[in-house]
Amino acid sequence: MSYPVGRCAFAGKALLVLVCVGAVLQAGAWWQWWPTGAWVPWRFWTASGVWCLVVVLAWLQWRRLPVGWLIWDPALVSDATGRNPDPDTRALNEGWWWESDAGLHGQALAQVQSVWMGQRRGLLRVRFGGDSLVARGVWLCVEQRSAPERWLALRRALLGQTL
Secondary structure, eight states: OEEEEOOOHHHHHHHHHHHHHHHHHHHHHHHHHTTTTOOOHHHHHHHHHHHHHHHHHHHHHHHTSOOEEEEEOTTOOOOTTOOOOOGGGOOTTTTEEEEOSSSOTTEEEEEEEEEEEOSSEEEEEEEESSSSGGGGOEEEEEEGGGOGGGHHHHHHHHHGGGO
């Protein structure tokens, strides 16, 4: 079973709302303070600069979300020797792999944890093996609209671990 993982549409929409709300608040502040004489330009420009910085940092963080394929195959073994370990000692996360064109190509996953799984979306905590910075884990947002025909197979694979 393989499933495409892209950037979270919910996070993208939340970023767009952040931009719109900030623009409305800045315009409202300017509209309210200008005629009263309480206008303090440096406060306005400082707030505008901070708002722009927050928007840019949020956008960069959204762009850094991993994009690739989450693959589950119970026959795959993440053991470096390639031998099949004793089935009784196998970890529940055995068989999860990550495929991506951006540096983490064909890497075994140390842990895949379903934090929240809804009917159309899910939030996963994935931990890569090794000593890399991503070994501590990353968040993945999976959405049904990415591959509707594979959605139920992904849910079964993720929820089957907790049974």
